[in-house]
Amino acid sequence: METLFLPLVNGLTWAMMVFLVASGLSLVFGVLKILNFAHGGFFMLGVYLTYTFIRNHALSPLKFFLIVFLCGIILAIIGAILERLIIRRFYQLDEAYMLIATYALLLVIEGSVEGIWGLQFLALPSPKGLGGGTEIFNTIIPSYSLVIIAAGVAVAVLLNLLINRSPAGKIIRAAAGDPDMTSALGINVPIIYTMIFAFGIFLAAIGGGIGAPNQAITPTMASSFIIQAFGVVVVGGLGNIGGAFLAAIILGLVDSFGTIYLPQIPGIAFYAAMALILLVKPHGLFESSISTK
């Protein structure tokens, strides 16, 4: 039991960390039909901005998460401005231009982070009381892992309620599926696009802030996370947030147990599982659930 429980928790922690990044990516793809490379950059900005407010203070959990939320809002506003100034110019063009534009944005973010915060590794203390271990099933597991898992599950549940149950969700799905018809019904579709883009950035940023105490903070973290998040989004089915959630769990567990049983080749299991799933199901596990044509 103990030998299986720790890798299970580790796998789920990794899965929820990646899901926090992938959820916004998938939402933005589902509605705007764009792949936003800069998404990982905003995740990283969430980390660094949270670090800047907190530094080496061990805050109460309430204060800590309030600051994370605030950083999410600040970056979402910046995201909204970027959507209006840059991103929307590319909607009508070939997808390749959008990829290049958002990749350029990622490079700008990476450069800015290096310029402002430097190349050295930084670390953020966990909130008070969440830094130690918790004993479950005779196994000591890091308490903060449970926070990350809870945050991932909470985001998945709330996003599902927002998209599938709320009145706003109906408009979002309508605007995603048929923007022209939806405009003709009196809905300001460009504003919805701006809001969804900004909300995606918000999710990336709070994912960064929540995960920050669990990470080595470096300017290269954006690239490594965005690759894994892309993998999860593709395996889950582009634009399907529930799919991304399941894909993150599957790939996280495969990776975690793969490292135990195949310690000679750590990190390979994730890519092997991803390739295998995509060979069998090239469009991912599920269809897009946001669009409604």
Place this chain on the structure above:
Amino acid sequence: MLSVENLEAYYGTNYIVQQISLHIPEGKGVALLGRNGAGKTTTLKAIMGMGPKIKGAVNFKGRDITNCKTYQKARMGLGFVPEDRRIYQELSVTDNLAVGRYATAGRTEPFAMEYVLETFPLLMKLRNRKGGQLSGGEQQMLTVARTFMGRPELVLMDEPAEGLAPLIVKELAMVIRGFCQKWNMAILLAEQNLWFSRYCTEYVYLIDGGKIVFKGSWDDFDDQEDIKRKYLSV
């Protein structure tokens, strides 16, 4: 209510709608007849601002709306029912209708969902069914009902009778006419079905090759047997 002056519409360099003028009085029905490819859909889309590049002037309720965005026109009370129905496949019938509500924003209150469902009895039984699981006729009812939800003061309707069984055509005509009269709603109806058009409207415009070739009342229209033969496939 709506007046269109010298409207031109282009797709790329293709000159489709060529200098047409239309006048739709408040609460009245106007039919826009013409054979396939005559330019009916392009005219409606040009008025609504959905696709073609336009020149000319469009006035609605005394305001120049030529350069307004599509959603602003909808909120002013200009409804649009597309020829290809454009039902949200994954949303239920009631959710499709709910999306139609927002056209009333800042202008008036939307109709109660129950009232609209009673007006379209066919939809009442299907209220929880997904849009993509409706028949063609049911989808046609739904697309009309969805636009009605937003209480348009003028509705642009593109060939609602196309491809429907005669019985459904009759039911749809009665529902549309009844609704328009009850709520003093004007309609610009692009159609090829003469019976349907006559039932729902007072005036006729005939379009061919992107130009208006006849305008008048239905009596005027009936007096001119030759134009029917020349411009319509009847």
